[in-house]
Amino acid sequence: MPQTPPRLTLVLGGARSGKSAYAEGVIEACPGPWLYLATAQSFDAEMAERIALHRDRRGAGWRTRDVPLALPEALSEAQGPVLVDCLTLWLTNLMLAEADLAAASEALAAACRTAPGPVALVANEVGLGIVPENALARRFRDEAGRLHQRLARLADRVVLTVAGLPLVVKPGATP
Amino acid sequence: MPQTPPRLTLVLGGARSGKSAYAEGVIEACPGPWLYLATAQSFDAEMAERIALHRDRRGAGWRTRDVPLALPEALSEAQGPVLVDCLTLWLTNLMLAEADLAAASEALAAACRTAPGPVALVANEVGLGIVPENALARRFRDEAGRLHQRLARLADRVVLTVAGLPLVVKPGATP
């Protein structure tokens, strides 16, 4: 991990691949306070447990703001280091709310361009399995793939976490 | 992307990871005309839309030939730069037609060895999810994996696209 993180980092990874821990490390390399923009909604016990686990791991120095939908607005208001965890749940929430995905993606890209940073975006890579039989799942991975490509173009640094380790897909400029 | 593409490039990637766009860039780096060997068959509206989208993105300078099954024959006749998009649908078509997969794989490998090139092969990486419950899907990812390994051995350059960016798995010789 670079000592001074680049302005915009995209952290992709599979389930339980260490995405969030890596991204927390990126942001905690900067002076705090750190802002955690959380997109998870706890509909069930499994998700509630997962949210609590992530929250416990983050220590003092973190402020958390729940933004299941209004992520672009929150990111555009942020002043210091920000962790967005995660884009995958945000996209899920948007689809469940039947929101305008193109407009939301454009708003998030705009916020990424203007945020002073550093910003670390966490997202699940979901497109490397067999084509899902479920049409909604197919649409989801198409939308996720498009969003990731768009943000990867804007990002200074892109990594794919594998077993807790980062594979560098786009190296950040070393300042 | 190297200025002069190697003779044979294999572009693997997940859904919406930028495989086709990357491979188009490889071929368009050569003087045209460029041949597009298309394996997609539009059984439904979803696929028809996807085919139209890819076709619109490719500009003038491309000739398209539809080869849902006869890909090896078409590739062995090709004279200049060729994009094969994609091996995954070709394999799907072969399995639906109950074709001899071993013979088809051997014929494609032979065509890859003799094509003057440059040739770029696009394929979906489908083996990095949970084991599918569906036996046909399990067989499909086994066959796809075997085909990818065979072609990766022949290829000068292999990349895995992630969020539109290439992870180099096998670097091509720099001529």
Added chain:
Amino acid sequence: MPQTPPRLTLVLGGARSGKSAYAEGVIEACPGPWLYLATAQSFDAEMAERIALHRDRRGAGWRTRDVPLALPEALSEAQGPVLVDCLTLWLTNLMLAEADLAAASEALAAACRTAPGPVALVANEVGLGIVPENALARRFRDEAGRLHQRLARLADRVVLTVAGLPLVVKPGATP
């Protein structure tokens, strides 16, 4: 592949990505005899065929020991080069047996720390597809991800095989 393999190598990869062949090459680079710790259980014809295929590929010089559950014990008794193939089936067996996964993971980590080596561990990366609808499958990929992260921290070298080629995730020390 390094000439002298590091003490502990973790080989992750998708279905039919060449994980086992790569790991066999790592171990066969050392003087034999080589120990193969096999975790597969042949419940059906598909699995029996797969086991036979792997066994045929390995030549003389290999001793095989079947350890569907008692992998940590077998690894801690091993004296020379060892291939563990694979962690994914071991974890499956543990879950089917309703074993204590935390204790099993701790015992395997302890055996990895003390084995003289070289040891190569093979595992399927299963977390890069769409979230499974099946709760057991979701739990499986969570447990697999945690196990991989733990062993990746201990490993000197971690690779992700793609189409038979290794992407280096953690480079081993060059001795």
